[in-house]
Amino acid sequence: MNMNTNTDTNLQTLPPSEAAGEFAARFEALRAELNHVFVGHDELLELLLSALIADGHVLLEGVPGLGKTLLARSLAGCLSLQFSRIQFTPDLMPMDLIGGQQLFENGANSVILKFVPGPLHANFILADEINRATPKTQSALLEAMQEHQITAGRETFVLPQPFFVIATQNPIEQEGTYPLPEAELDRFMVKLLLQYPREEEYDRILDLTTTGKHVEVHPVCTGEELLQMRTVAQTVLLEESVKRCAVHLVMATQPESPYATAECRKYIRFGAGPRALQNLVRLAKVRALRQGRTIVGEEDLRWAFLPVVRHRILLGFEAQNDAMDADAVLKEILSKIRV
Amino acid sequence: MENYYSNELCTKFRRRLGAWQRQLLLREAGRLLPEAVLLGAATAVTLTFAIPVAWISALGVAVAVALLIPVAFAFGRYGSHAHCAREFDRRMESNTRVLNAYEVLKHHNETAFALFAIADGCAALETKYRQSTRFRDRRVHLRRTICAGVLLAAGIIAVLAGRGTEQFAAAPTEGGIILRPDGQESNRLKTASSRREQLEQQFHTPGEAVGSIEREPISEIPIDDEERRRNQFSYSTNTNTPVTDKTGKTGTVPQEEQSIPGEESSGENGKSDHASSAATATEPVPTSALSAVEKSAGSNERSRRSNRKRPKRRNPESALGNSLPMLADNAPPAGRELGEKEGDGEPDNGRGGPTGEKKARGSAAMLPVEPQPDTVDGTLAPGEEIRLAEHLPPPERTPVRSSSVATVATGAVEPVAASEIMNLTTRKEIIRLRKIEP
Numbered sequence: 083m084n085m086n087t088n089t090d091t092n093l094q095t096l097p098p099s100e101a102a103g104e105f106a107a108r109f110e111a112l113r114a115e116l117n118h119v120f121v122g123h124d125e126l127l128e129l130l131l132s133a134l135i136a137d138g139h140v141l142l143e144g145v146p147g148l149g150k151t152l153l154a155r156s157l158a159g160c161l162s163l164q165f166s167r168i169q170f171t172p173d174l175m176p177m178d179l180i181g182g183q184q185l186f187e188n189g190a191n192s193v194i195l196k197f198v199p200g201p202l203h204a205n206f207i208l209a210d211e212i213n214r215a216t217p218k219t220q221s222a223l224l225e226a227m228q229e230h231q232i233t234a235g236r237e238t239f240v241l242p243q244p245f246f247v248i249a250t251q252n253p254i255e256q257e258g259t260y261p262l263p264e265a266e267l268d269r270f271m272v273k274l275l276l277q278y279p280r281e282e283e284y285d286r287i288l289d290l291t292t293t294g295k296h297v298e299v300h301p302v303c304t305g306e307e308l309l310q311m312r313t314v315a316q317t318v319l320l321e322e323s324v325k326r327c328a329v330h331l332v333m334a335t336q337p338e339s340p341y342a343t344a345e346c347r348k349y350i351r352f353g354a355g356p357r358a359l360q361n362l363v364r365l366a367k368v369r370a371l372r373q374g375r376t377i378v379g380e381e382d383l384r385w386a387f388l389p390v391v392r393h394r395i396l397l398g399f400e401a402q403n404d405a406m407d408a409d410a411v412l413k414e415i416l417s418k419i420r421v
Numbered sequence: 422m423e424n425y426y427s428n429e430l431c432t433k434f435r436r437r438l439g440a441w442q443r444q445l446l447l448r449e450a451g452r453l454l455p456e457a458v459l460l461g462a463a464t465a466v467t468l469t470f471a472i473p474v475a476w477i478s479a480l481g482v483a484v485a486v487a488l489l490i491p492v493a494f495a496f497g498r499y500g501s502h503a504h505c506a507r508e509f510d511r512r513m514e515s516n517t518r519v520l521n522a523y524e525v526l527k528h529h530n531e532t533a534f535a536l537f538a539i540a541d542g543c544a545a546l547e548t549k550y551r552q553s554t555r556f557r558d559r560r561v562h563l564r565r566t567i568c569a570g571v572l573l574a575a576g577i578i579a580v581l582a583g584r585g586t587e588q589f590a591a592a593p594t595e596g597g598i599i600l601r602p603d604g605q606e607s608n609r610l611k612t613a614s615s616r617r618e619q620l621e622q623q624f625h626t627p628g629e630a631v632g633s634i635e636r637e638p639i640s641e642i643p644i645d646d647e648e649r650r651r652n653q654f655s656y657s658t659n660t661n662t663p664v665t666d667k668t669g670k671t672g673t674v675p676q677e678e679q680s681i682p683g684e685e686s687s688g689e690n691g692k693s694d695h696a697s698s699a700a701t702a703t704e705p706v707p708t709s710a711l712s713a714v715e716k717s718a719g720s721n722e723r724s725r726r727s728n729r730k731r732p733k734r735r736n737p738e739s740a741l742g743n744s745l746p747m748l749a750d751n752a753p754p755a756g757r758e759l760g761e762k763e764g765d766g767e768p769d770n771g772r773g774g775p776t777g778e779k780k781a782r783g784s785a786a787m788l789p790v791e792p793q794p795d796t797v798d799g800t801l802a803p804g805e806e807i808r809l810a811e812h813l814p815p816p817e818r819t820p821v822r823s824s825s826v827a828t829v830a831t832g833a834v835e836p837v838a839a840s841e842i843m844n845l846t847t848r849k850e851i852i853r854l855r856k857i858e859p
Contacts, residue, residue, distance in 0.1 A: 098537035319534055321524040323507075324517055375541060376534035377525065379516035421507065421517055 138271020455568030461487035
């Protein structure tokens, strides 16, 4: 078992170089543990772990059979956190997620009305096939994802920290599904697209899954360590020029802004907003610290731009007509905005 | 951690950034140097030949242009440390580490993370620059080569032109004998040159001077035949005002000409005009004034030719002295009505008319499918028939038995509703049928 040996180390008390080193070590431990069961997709794993540390939620999208659920479950296994899996179905109700009042016997001949928490009251939520539930049920996640609390009746329950939602959805199957509303999409820090594995990765997938071996992941990071990593990542500096660049990048996706490129004006109907900017910078900070820097660089922003913004823009008809997807439009914007 | 809190780190970073800035300035100046040298050479040529200004040294201006322009451009581009840091990050792909460090330093941020960032930027300045070799921009090299070639060619041409001018000035005018100016002649040449400068100062441009020369008649200058044959044109072109009329009377003579020795003693004023014109037609004239006249004449000829090449507009109204407007150009504007019209356009689609196709109005540009026809073949479905009951006839009364009606009419029983009566009759009928049944 590859347990973390630096559990007692407090990242916040270390000097910058050691803190960055310790941060990178914990990050690599998580990634290595995930690689035991989930093969390849290094870039996606880095983004997933970065979003986890940056206090964001992840939307995993991919065709069936690529291992979305396996990845989410494996990540939950790597963390010593309370894990809750919710299989979203069309008949799922909001109360099935957040819980509700139930009658309990209270001694002799008396009952009491008591709140029974739903599966959303956990640290790590796997919302599998999230787009199969109705929008009414999906909207039960809104408050939990943004404010980390749940209001049921007259009571508000604060969710445990860290709170992390990873949702999966299938992009090609539209029968019996409900597309996520914009408000909920905006609450996901990143939208990660799971692609097909490379040729050499198929061999390892076969070895892992068809030979009768039973591979498991073990927890390598506790909730407290994760919170420490979050706190240290938030202290990473962001200087003026890079801040300007981040603002310009986000504003460049808004067709009415002065920084909008020609592609943006042509293809985008609604651009990204302040929440995109916040998530962009938070994700870039994690990457900077993981690479041993204490200040965010331009490349960190550019690395985080696509996964953070791709689900926050709404394309117009012209984009469909010209066969442009969100990534293509955003890449055009990226090529034009510089520090 | 204490190492980070030292001013030594900041000083080191500033020093390295300064060194990088100097290097950038030198490179930028060197990059612009060929163009600046060309510009300086062009300026020198302009000042020497086209706009000669006595108190400006052409060489000095050329050198100043060639040096100051690259320096000014280089400082304009890399004058600040921020620009240099940004340029370093761009060239070395160091993820804005140097620029970030500079900004942290500028904002006097002294947290541990900030000082670590400065140290990181300092290391990037050192290691990245060492890793990279010296920049060899092929475009800059090519530009330098081209400019050097142009400069070399210009120098060769200038040298050859200088030789040609010397030979032309010393060319034998008669019988291959080279005439060296004696003392008297050199005095006259000096006077002519001073006169030329005076003219240039007066008229500012060579064209004006030439114009004044052309306007004034060639004066009669009293010199002897031999001198006239050599130098008459220089005198005639440099004469400022007419001094004689046809009768040979001398008018106002410039003081320089009056002081020329030999002119006063000459008494052939009347003949000199004809003689000079004859000599002009036969002899080469080595003065710059003549060349200016020739240039002016050449330019006039060119302008005349270009005027001739211009196509003339065919306009029947021009016969009336351009007093009428250009009616031929008054074509009717394109109509924008969509109704059917007689004309060249297709009348079927509502875009007929004399001016062809019209602008479409309200086309469905957002339809993602191929255009559908406006009409649908076939017959309309009958649909559901709905009648609005605005004026309904009175409802038909239910027929009742005459006995019941009579009873009601006599007032023996209370009037019973028709439905109740129906119920009663039905009940009675049922009872009757049951009695019939066995």
